[in-house]
Amino acid sequence: MTETVVSYARTPMERLEPSRFWHTFSDMNKVSQGPKFIVERAEGPWLWDDNGDRFLDGTASLWYCNVGHGRTEIADAVYKQLTALDAFTVYGDFANRPALELSERLAAHAPVVDPRVILTCGGGESIETAAKLARRYWAAEGRPGKRHLISRTGGYHGLHGIGTGIIGMDRFRSGFGPMVEDASVVPHDSVRALEEEILRVGPENVAAFFAEPVIGAGGVYAADTDYFTGVAEVCRRHGVLFVVDSVICAFARMGNWFGIERYGVRPDMIVFAKGVTSGYQPLGGVVVGGRIAEPFWNRSGNPFHHGTTYAGHPTCCAAAMANMDILEREDLFTVAYEVEAQLDAAVRTLADHPLVSEVRSGTGVMAAVQLTEEALGDRGITTAEVFAEARARGVVLRAIPHSLLISPPLIITWEQIDHLVSTLRSALDAVAQRHE
Ligand SMILES: Cc1ncc(COP(=O)(O)O)c(C=O)c1O
Structure with a gap:
């Protein structure tokens, strides 16, 4: 050309x-x-x-x-949804069809055991959700000391409070004061460094480890083929939740639904956004493993006090469904x-x-x-x-x-x-x- x-x-x-x-x-x-x-x-x-x-x-x-841009099929789905039900809260027992259908569809494809789906408006919001849920899960399990969050050099997890606190690039943290006190960053390519950090902090204090399947915004760093198997094993052994941030890597960018399938491991949670609607509407979320959901779903009097006004927005969910139709059909x-x-x-x-x-x-x-x-x-x-x-x-x-x-x-x-x-x-x- x-x-x-x-x-x-x-x-x-x-x-x-x-x-x-x-x-x-x-x-x-x-x-x-x-x-x-x-x-x-x-x-x-x-x-x-x-x-x-x-x-x-x-x-x-x-x-x-x-x-790709200009898919009228997604625009039509958004229009159809807006004219049927523009928006309504999903607090309490309120729901809408697109949010229910989308959750089932995401759960059917997610490499997570017994998945549940929390919907948000984007990646950073989903990181906050996953991090708070990790800490809240351990508190519900009678281990409130497990609060520390570990992430990787070069890792990008959005710029909300916790995302800023765990980002693996110092320039995004400076000038804000400590956003998350219980957090540390380990070299992105070393399972051993992760284990050493867990032992240094004390497994009884560590809530979760956050990693992207391929570090994207930090400069495109892919892991060695056995890195994530090692990570999953270390996290399991020390009782640390393994949270995959697939905000960039999901929805076919890595040839599969959530990116992490390439490495054959099943994390405790997967954070997603971006490609879920191809950006036609703002949407993100967290696929949560059944074990993490258990104290909230099966015990009375233990709600997860977290959420936002536009969670489960029907128009955004309709865009996601139409986007996924295209991913599958083509x-x-x-x-x-x-x-x-x-x-x-x-x-x-x-x-x-x-x-x-x-x-x-x-x-x-x-x-x-x-x-x-x-x-x-x-x-x-x-x-x-x-x-x-x-x-x-x-x-x-x-x-x-x-x-x-x-x-x-x-x-x-x-x-x-x-x-x-x-x-x-x-x-x-x-x-x-x-x-x-
Ligand atoms: C891996 C990853 N996590 C989280 C985010 C934050 O998403 P958002 O910008 O929608 O808050 C991004 C954004 O680029 C990202 O690449």
């Missing part, structure tokens, strides 16, 4: 519009001084800005648009394995680029292209520059301090992958030339 450098019909200055909108996760000092990139519409793996220029969505927005699980191999083969060709120190890919439809220390250090190159060059050439990627991240919709074609990777190469070339 020929490479195009997008020529804005309006100049950046004309595109500058003053606004009071505070962009999430962003440096408003920079963002408020530049033009906004307004996404006007999207279809399949493509986005169009308000200038009519087309861009390849190399990140499925934020790792969520698994089925067998995006099998497709994902093919795309994973294609992306892996294509992105690895960048390993020879002088600015690139490492390419991580090959487990799930996701990849990271890391820049060399020399480029990031002495040469003063930033991943933001590469991101900007790629976007100016019509490809949207995600930049973290050391890497460019790629996680396209699963319906991306071989030609589009090729276009994405060759555009990234041109962007790297342009940045390298600028810093010569």
Whole structure:
């Protein structure tokens, strides 16, 4: 595919519009001084800005648009639900059909023993739910001292209170004071380090261990094939709940329902969000093992005092059901394995680029292209520059301090992958030339 450098019909200055909108996760000092990139519409793996220029969505927005954009089938399901029942609480014995059906469907596919399903509005909210439930479970079992939460370096678990407290990247924690006092982080690739930390803290104090099947936002780090078997065994032996954060890895991104199936283990809880609706509506949740549910479901006078207004929102559940229909009908699980191999083969060709120190890919439809220390250090190159060059050439990627991240919709074609990777190469070339 020929490479195009997008020529804005309006100049950046004309595109500058003053606004009071505070962009999430962003440096408003920079963002408020530049033009906004307004996404006007999207279809399949493509986005169009308000200038009519087309861009390849190399990140499925934020790792969520698994089925691709513009699926009218999901829009229709949302419309139908909104006009039948817009919303109503699920507190107490209130329920709605989409929430009940979705819970059954998720439970049928989850690699969790005797699953129950708690629904939320997103990933971070689900992490809070799982962490509070872990602690509350141990309290209900007469072991209230088991409060400590362990997570992994590079692990990302959202930016709510507990998520911030257990995140494996210091930069997201600084300036907030201690969010969770009983928490620690272990190297992401060592079962031994996890066991040593459990023994250091004391198993009688540890509630749960949190891990992503593949660390996503932290830079795409896949585990060794036997890592999770070891983790499950250590957690079982020391009475620590094993919580899998599949917010990125589920709903076919790793070729299966929840990502963790790749490793043949059954966690105590699985946190999900994003791909459950492919982002068409905000939804997340926790699949909870029957053992953890037992004190709450089978004992009287022991409610789990936790929940939010929009939990089990029927419109979001209807979107999830329609999204899952697409995943199944188009067998995006099998497709994902093919795309994973294609992306892996294509992105690895960048390993020879002088600015690139490492390419991580090959487990799930996701990849990271890391820049060399020399480029990031002495040469003063930033991943933001590469991101900007790629976007100016019509490809949207995600930049973290050391890497460019790629996680396209699963319906991306071989030609589009090729276009994405060759555009990234041109962007790297342009940045390298600028810093010569
Ligand atoms: C693994 C993981 N957990 C949790 C979250 C938080 O989800 P949300 O942004 O919906 O709160 C994210 C978001 O990227 C994530 O990648």
